[in-house]
Amino acid sequence: MGISAAIATVVLISGGVDLSVAAVMAIAGTSAAALMDAGYSAAVAIVVALLLGLFIGLLNAVLIASIGINPLIATIGSGFVVRGGAYIAINSRELNISNESFLFFGRKTIMGVPMPALIMISCFLIVGFVLKKTVFGQHIYAIGGTLNGSMARLAGVPVKRRMYQVYATSGLVSALGGLVLASYSASATGNAALGLELPIIAAVILGGTALGGGRGTVTGTLLGVILLGAISNGLTLRSVPFVWLFVVQGCALILAVVIDERRQRKETK
Amino acid sequence: MRTKQIHGQIVFSAQGISKSYGPITACDSVNLDIRGGEILAIVGDNGAGKTTLVKILSGAIVPDSGKLIRDGEEIKLTSTKEAHDRGIEVVYQELALAPNLDVVSNVFLGRELFRTFGFLPYPQVLARKKMIELARTELTRLGVNIPAISGLPVGRMSGGQRQSVAIARSVYWASDILFMDEPTAALGVKESKAVLSLIRKVADDGVAIVMVSHAMPHVLELADRVVVMRHGQKVEDCPAENLTVESLVKMIVGI
Numbered sequence: 001m002g003i004s005a006a007i008a009t010v011v012l013i014s015g016g017v018d019l020s021v022a023a024v025m026a027i028a029g030t031s032a033a034a035l036m037d038a039g040y041s042a043a044v045a046i047v048v049a050l051l052l053g054l055f056i057g058l059l060n061a062v063l064i065a066s067i068g069i070n071p072l073i074a075t076i077g078s079g080f081v082v083r084g085g086a087y088i089a090i091n092s093r094e095l096n097i098s099n100e101s102f103l104f105f106g107r108k109t110i111m112g113v114p115m116p117a118l119i120m121i122s123c124f125l126i127v128g129f130v131l132k133k134t135v136f137g138q139h140i141y142a143i144g145g146t147l148n149g150s151m152a153r154l155a156g157v158p159v160k161r162r163m164y165q166v167y168a169t170s171g172l173v174s175a176l177g178g179l180v181l182a183s184y185s186a187s188a189t190g191n192a193a194l195g196l197e198l199p200i201i202a203a204v205i206l207g208g209t210a211l212g213g214g215r216g217t218v219t220g221t222l223l224g225v226i227l228l229g230a231i232s233n234g235l236t237l238r239s240v241p242f243v244w245l246f247v248v249q250g251c252a253l254i255l256a257v258v259i260d261e262r263r264q265r266k267e268t269k
Numbered sequence: 270m271r272t273k274q275i276h277g278q279i280v281f282s283a284q285g286i287s288k289s290y291g292p293i294t295a296c297d298s299v300n301l302d303i304r305g306g307e308i309l310a311i312v313g314d315n316g317a318g319k320t321t322l323v324k325i326l327s328g329a330i331v332p333d334s335g336k337l338i339r340d341g342e343e344i345k346l347t348s349t350k351e352a353h354d355r356g357i358e359v360v361y362q363e364l365a366l367a368p369n370l371d372v373v374s375n376v377f378l379g380r381e382l383f384r385t386f387g388f389l390p391y392p393q394v395l396a397r398k399k400m401i402e403l404a405r406t407e408l409t410r411l412g413v414n415i416p417a418i419s420g421l422p423v424g425r426m427s428g429g430q431r432q433s434v435a436i437a438r439s440v441y442w443a444s445d446i447l448f449m450d451e452p453t454a455a456l457g458v459k460e461s462k463a464v465l466s467l468i469r470k471v472a473d474d475g476v477a478i479v480m481v482s483h484a485m486p487h488v489l490e491l492a493d494r495v496v497v498m499r500h501g502q503k504v505e506d507c508p509a510e511n512l513t514v515e516s517l518v519k520m521i522v523g524i
């Protein structure tokens with residue numbers, strides 16, 4: 001979840017949204033599992049899954065930046081298609097993964113730090129650096145500053161190219177998140193990460209990123225992820241039934257948007 | 270950077286520019302000379318063809334017929350990008366500023382300075398300190414008074430300050446010819462004054478300024494020359510000093 005939240009921060013700052021991330025996570029896991037099941041090496045499976053994520057991201061970009069579909073609708077649609085594809089890739093079974101080198105990602109520790117945490121922290125560091133320090137990051141903030149990046153275009157920012165880069169990266173990084181998840185759980189199912197896109201966005205918004213774009217930091221998102229994680233851990237530890245997690249996450253999302261709304265109103269005053 | 274222009278020299282001219290939209294003639298064989306260091310005001314009623322003319326001159330619209338001559342050489346402008354490359358900029362008021370970014374980011378938006386590591390093309394790391402320094406120098410030179418150039422989003426500044434930033438940006442980017450649409454619209458009296466004096470300062474640097482405005486007192490206060498458009502035709506082209514608000518309004522409505 002943290003890995004996808006890092007890239008979701010970028011998408012939201014640019015004024016867009018990518019709701020297909022959870023489905024991309026699922027298809028990355030199932031396609032990699034299916035390939036390894038068919039006898040391919042872990043390296044091949046990983047590369048193919050990542051390329052698949054990149055490809056889905058590019059398709060999203062075509063819909064959003066070239067055809068001009070609202071990103072919300074475009075990625076809900078592509079999310080459904082991809083989720084279907086995730087089931088098809090493994091004939092709706094649940095595949096167990098036993099390939100040792102693949103499991104390295106999700107289960108090993110380096111100097112006591114679990115690999116998933118290490119990958120997530122690297123993602124946050126890279127995204128933070130790109131957003132704050134590079135030309136690309138500057139353009140993302142500028143595009144999110146006005147509706148459809150109209151102002152950024154007048155100023156000479158290559159808006160369309162940036163949108164392609166944003167959604168393609170979103171697909172790629174989500175696929176990485178999906179691989180880590182599959183590796184961690186040593187299995188792949190079509191309903192992996194089901195519904196995870198909403199807690200991801202909740203974490204990003206809780207972390208102070210504006211729903212309409214133009215403002216936000218990856219540090220905030222990290223705090224949002226930790227907060228939501230702490231809530232769900234707390235519920236588990238207190239033996240609250242799992243289903244209540246949905247209720248709590250839903251409330252957290254609504255609360256996050258309410259906070260965002262109030263903050264915006266305060267700013268425009 | 271800007272090539273030094275001689276004051277009064279013709280840097281850009283339009284000859285017999287026409288443009289029709291179906292049965293409507295927006296521009297009817299208009300001739301116009303633009304001189305370095307001169308502030309030219311284009312006035313006219315709504316629908317008189319001012320905006321179309323400015324759009325043609327800044328490359329946003331291609332005319333049906335007529336010639337554009339830049340420094341004695343005939344040119345074709347098919348995009349605003351080509352116009353930029355020839356030193357022609359349009360100040361799109363605050364429309365072209367990112368309200369969520371600070372002044373430095375806005376001045377360099379789309380043309381950021383960056384450095385890379387060795388021979389690697391990426392990452393392109395923003396040279397923020399250098400940009401702050403350059404922006405501060407330019408704003409000081411132009412006498413633009415703003416609360417902070419770094420850290421404060423321009424959306425929090427006043428309309429006049431934002432307009433000044435927009436103008437300063439265009440000037441910084443080495444344009445020889447600056448088009449401005451209603452530079453003082455929606456500004457208070459004091460802010461208008463600041464913007465007007467900024468425009469004068471820019472013109473004194475040798476930049477040719479073409480402004481479209483409905484604010485007649487501002488036009489008379491600032492412009493060196495006034496062109497009046499009516500029904501797509503240029504009906505008057507004379508020095509501003511001979512005009513009063515009354516005579517100007519009469520020319521615009523045609524009595």
